[in-house]
Amino acid sequence: MKIAIVTGGSNGIGKATALELGKRGINVILTYNSYKDRAEAVVKEIEKNKGVRAFALKLDLTRISTFDGFVLDVKKSLQDIWNRTTFDYLVNNGGVGGPMMFTEMSEEYFDKILNTNYKGPIFLTQQIVGFMEDAGAIVNTTSSSKNQSFPGYSVYGSLKAAFSTWTRYIAKELAPRQIRVNAVSPGPTHSNFGDGVFDKHPEFIKPLAEQSVFGRIGQPEDMAKVIVSLLSDDFGWVTAQDIEVSGGHLL
């Protein structure tokens, strides 16, 4: 049975991805940053699928110095739960957003966006890909904002663009091991993003929904299905791609 690691599995797209993996019989190690309780609830939900096991671990992508400890925790769970030393799939999904106009931007904001969405996932992947099975698969979560220019998202959008480009480079470097590396670019999605901005401000949804040809914003499950499909053998001949999953946002 396959094992996937999903970062940011306590909420939104990562949670939906972890649940979808479970439904398809894939075991999951999911990570949380602030919401341990939500991550534990996801674990329970996944384990309702017969024979599927899940485990939640704390991971703060901004604290690279803690990755050694995280790797030890992952290796221990692999051994204790599945009697394995390797895993099969990685979903680099954990991330943060939130607008800040360039003219007012602080270094603290810049570093938070950089470390969570770009530097953290890169060094995490570096540390764990060594014990990923050959012919495994990685999916990175980028963003449709990488091709747009909404005021306030200059750093977020440009770092997601960098993450997308990194996907292509890494796809080539890992190809000798038959590992595929792809990305999805979500459009606006009703997750817990921005500390639950869509729940706190439902009025933000309508204008974004009107920008999609289907008249709604995305749900985490819309992203999860594509992420899990990209991991699967159905996409065995696809690598280095970044697929926009936005219901035709701004088409």
Ligand SMILES: NC(=O)c1ccc[n+]([C@@H]2O[C@H](COP(=O)([O-])OP(=O)(O)OC[C@H]3O[C@@H](n4cnc5c(N)ncnc54)[C@H](OP(=O)(O)O)[C@@H]3O)[C@@H](O)[C@H]2O)c1
């Ligand atoms: N929602 C959108 O409209 C949208 C659009 C384009 C791209 N995306 C991307 O989709 C990905 C998932 O976001 P989402 O929409 O599902 O948002 P979300 O519901 O807020 O989920 C974000 C996840 O990332 C985790 N996370 C936050 N800070 C972290 C850190 N420092 N270290 C490790 N994990 C951290 C969160 O953990 P805790 O909740 O436990 O803190 C949570 O599980 C992100 O990469 C985001 O940039 C989202």
